[in-house]
Amino acid sequence: MTMRLTVEPITLHLKTPFRIAHGTSTARYNVLVHLGDGVGEAALAPQYGYTQADVAAYVEGLDLDALGGDDPLALEESLDRLPAGPPPARAAVDVALHDLWGRRLGHPLYRLWGLSPARCPLSSLTLSIAADEQDMRRQVREARGFPILKLKLGSGDVALDEALVRAARQETDVRLCVDANSAWSVDEAAGVIPRLAAYDLLFIEQPIAAAEVQDWHALRRRLPSDMPPLVADESVHQAADITALVGAVDGVNIKLAKAGGLGEARCMITLARALGMRVMLGCMVESSVGITAAVHLAPLADWADLDGNLSILADPYDGARMTQGRLDFPDGPGLGVTRRSEREQDGNETGK
Numbered sequence: 001m002t003m004r005l006t007v008e009p010i011t012l013h014l015k016t017p018f019r020i021a022h023g024t025s026t027a028r029y030n031v032l033v034h035l036g037d038g039v040g041e042a043a044l045a046p047q048y049g050y051t052q053a054d055v056a057a058y059v060e061g062l063d064l065d066a067l068g069g070d071d072p073l074a075l076e077e078s079l080d081r082l083p084a085g086p087p088p089a090r091a092a093v094d095v096a097l098h099d100l101w102g103r104r105l106g107h108p109l110y111r112l113w114g115l116s117p118a119r120c121p122l123s124s125l126t127l128s129i130a131a132d133e134q135d136m137r138r139q140v141r142e143a144r145g146f147p148i149l150k151l152k153l154g155s156g157d158v159a160l161d162e163a164l165v166r167a168a169r170q171e172t173d174v175r176l177c178v179d180a181n182s183a184w185s186v187d188e189a190a191g192v193i194p195r196l197a198a199y200d201l202l203f204i205e206q207p208i209a210a211a212e213v214q215d216w217h218a219l220r221r222r223l224p225s226d227m228p229p230l231v232a233d234e235s236v237h238q239a240a241d242i243t244a245l246v247g248a249v250d251g252v253n254i255k256l257a258k259a260g261g262l263g264e265a266r267c268m269i270t271l272a273r274a275l276g277m278r279v280m281l282g283c284m285v286e287s288s289v290g291i292t293a294a295v296h297l298a299p300l301a302d303w304a305d306l307d308g309n310l311s312i313l314a315d316p317y318d319g320a321r322m323t324q325g326r327l328d329f330p331d332g333p334g335l336g337v338t339r340r341s342e343r344e345q346d347g348n349e350t351g352k
């Protein structure tokens with residue numbers, strides 16, 4: 001495969017500071033990987049600890065000739081040859097390979113997979129952990145028009161978390177879901193989840209810490225049967241993490257940066273379905289490159305949470321667009337993303 005493989009570190013400044021239980025961010029430091037005409041993104045969420053240098057080291061260590069094989073259209077063969085490494089780095093190369101494959105075949109990825117945008121669920125919009133109930137109400141009012149809101153919880157005070165959900169519910173009739181990002185103990189979760197159920201939640205994501213599978217099962221045994229679905233995010237990175245959670249969680253949040261790319265994400269979707277679980281496609285804070293890659297898979301999901309490009313200033317690419325929760329698929333081949341000029345990027349500061 002005689003083509004160029006390069007890395008491009010990017011800084012994504014956030015429109016407003018983003019607070020979740022893992023910490024507060026004002027910028028994220030991701031990496032674009034260019035492979036010939038193909039592009040992919042390594043989304044680096046601080047809680048997972050990978051750096052731009054880790055991505056560069058992974059990409060620079062690749063043997064392009066070995067990767068390409070004899071047939072540039074034999075995508076699965078190239079994906080099989082990708083070595084293990086930091087999942088966000090692997091994801092960037094996997095997505096660039098998919099983009100290149102789609103461009104060569106002349107069709108968008110979703111078409112090559114036989115998927116219909118008409119089957120794509122609406123996306124949620126994520127709201128940062130609110131400082132207090134007034135701040136929660138303000139954020140909900142500013143998100144008017146979005147049909148599904150995902151409230152970040154894990155303020156450090158479970159009573160405040162519950163008060164924030166109550167305030168949001170008093171402010172709006174739209175569908176609400178919550179994500180505690182690992183913040184609660186099993187005792188706290190077992191206490192607060194039945195009370196949160198009164199606010200008609202679509203699902204409750206990652207209430208407890210990621211590491212202990214037994215804790216999920218313990219939590220499930222302590223909850224009544226008619227609770228909102230429990231979704232695992234930080235506890236599930238790749239397909240091998242899913243089976244241990246059967247019976248304890250109702251769904252999994254699949255992200256390219258955890259899975260290591262579209263290939264593994266599709267494998268996870270198939271496995272989760274076979275095990276009777278629901279599927280969410282989520283994202284990190286990322287540009288339209290990473291978001292658009294996930295959007296192509298979204299017709300396979302029950303829930304989409306693909307708003308990571310709405311929170312940044314100066315998106316370097318155009319791709320899939322979200323309008324009031326509806327995801328519009330780009331028509332171009334492969335990912336269908338296009339580079340924006342500096343001037344277009346400066347114009348990206350309006351509209352959340």
Ligand SMILES: [Mg+2]
Nearest residue numbers: 179205206233
């Ligand atoms: Mg989450």
